[in-house]
Amino acid sequence: MKIAFVGAGMIGAGLAVNAALKGHQVSLYDVAPPETVQGTVRGILDSLTEAGAVDAPAASAALAGMSFTQDLAQAVTGARLVQECVPERLELKQATYRSIQELVGAEPVIASSTSGMFPSALAEGALYPERILVGHPYNPSYLLPLVEVCGPRASQDSIDTAMEVYRAMGKEPVLCRKEVHGFLVNKLSWAVMDGAIQAVADGVCSVEDIDKAIMFGPGLRMAVTGQLLTMSLGVPGGFRMMGKKYGNEEEDSGKTAVIQRIADGVDEEIACRPAEFGNTVEGVSKFRDRAFVEILKLHHKI
Numbered sequence: 001m002k003i004a005f006v007g008a009g010m011i012g013a014g015l016a017v018n019a020a021l022k023g024h025q026v027s028l029y030d031v032a033p034p035e036t037v038q039g040t041v042r043g044i045l046d047s048l049t050e051a052g053a054v055d056a057p058a059a060s061a062a063l064a065g066m067s068f069t070q071d072l073a074q075a076v077t078g079a080r081l082v083q084e085c086v087p088e089r090l091e092l093k094q095a096t097y098r099s100i101q102e103l104v105g106a107e108p109v110i111a112s113s114t115s116g117m118f119p120s121a122l123a124e125g126a127l128y129p130e131r132i133l134v135g136h137p138y139n140p141s142y143l144l145p146l147v148e149v150c151g152p153r154a155s156q157d158s159i160d161t162a163m164e165v166y167r168a169m170g171k172e173p174v175l176c177r178k179e180v181h182g183f184l185v186n187k188l189s190w191a192v193m194d195g196a197i198q199a200v201a202d203g204v205c206s207v208e209d210i211d212k213a214i215m216f217g218p219g220l221r222m223a224v225t226g227q228l229l230t231m232s233l234g235v236p237g238g239f240r241m242m243g244k245k246y247g248n249e250e251e252d253s254g255k256t257a258v259i260q261r262i263a264d265g266v267d268e269e270i271a272c273r274p275a276e277f278g279n280t281v282e283g284v285s286k287f288r289d290r291a292f293v294e295i296l297k298l299h300h301k302i
């Protein structure tokens with residue numbers, strides 16, 4: 001399938017490389033000269049090759065499958081999805097969508113990489129607002145799998161198409177059902193950043209120590225088992241027993257319904273995991289430990 005990337009800087013070029021490495025037809029449109037964008041793409045492919053993520057023939061084939069243009073019509077015509085990655089300016093994004101939809105109508109889904117703008121604001125004034133949603137990636141976009149899809153007012157076909165295209169790019173799309181500040185995890189990422197800044201500002205720790213604390217503690221766990229599964233693994237009996245273990249039984253008594261919902265969700269998450277990643281509590285714990293060992297070896301901690 002053809003996927004177009006409008007704005008091919010740090011984020012757009014990275015996502016375009018993902019799509020090209022999966023064999024899709026990829027077009028990159030930017031106001032910068034094509035050779036500038038090609039240079040960005042080559043740099044990403046070199047990084048992936050040096051890191052052992054791809055081999056040189058695959059990198060060359062990916063580059064050959066990409067077209068670089070300053071002609072928007074050429075870039076977006078025939079695209080299933082247009083990933084918008086222009087600078088974080090609302091008017092610029094809205095003008096970009098109008099230009100795209102004037103050229104190709106409601107054909108492509110338009111997904112914005114925006115860090116925090118709401119899809120309803122982005123779609124204001126659009127010819128086909130139901131085709132506009134957010135597909136928020138994480139830097140470095142050529143490696144981090146997450147794309148947060150958010151579009152409560154987009155059509156179901158638009159949502160389904162975006163999820164399908166991201167999976168075909170090898171990404172891990174998750175659906176953010178409501179327009180909330182920071183979507184699913186930018187909100188958490190910004191909260192961690194604010195907390196880290198405050199700890200340093202208050203003289204509680206150094207910059208290096210707060211980063212070490214995160215990367216060798218909760219950050220390492222989150223990288224392998226998220227947050228809710230992580231906490232569940234730390235308590236015999238799982239999430240249902242958290243209050244008892246940490247002495248919050250009285251406080252938790254008022255949250256029984258949500259704790260039950262989380263515990264049931266963790267049980268389902270474990271059961272739905274592929275066997276090789278562990279689909280029992282014991283299996284997940286063993287997978288977790290294997291993953292920690294590999295990461296800690298890179299940090300020369302093992």
Ligand SMILES: NC(=O)C1=CN([C@@H]2O[C@H](COP(=O)(O)OP(=O)(O)OC[C@H]3O[C@@H](n4cnc5c(N)ncnc54)[C@H](O)[C@@H]3O)[C@@H](O)[C@H]2O)C=CC1
Pocket residue numbers: 006007008009010011012029030031032084085086087088089092096113114115116136137138139
């Ligand atoms: N950098 C990051 O860590 C992340 C950024 N984002 C979001 O992704 C979007 C892009 O950010 P970056 O890639 O970091 O910015 P960037 O500045 O690296 O790339 C933006 C690209 O857009 C091009 N551009 C400017 N005006 C244009 C126009 N009218 N039409 C087409 N292209 C145009 C620029 O030449 C540049 O190549 C922003 O909305 C940002 O908030 C999302 C996740 C992470």
Ligand SMILES: O=C(O)[C@@H](O)C(=O)[C@H](O)[C@@H](O)CO
Pocket residue numbers: 114115116137138139140186189
């Ligand atoms: O951190 C990321 O890669 C993304 O969440 C982003 O959108 C931006 O970096 C944003 O967090 C900057 O505030």
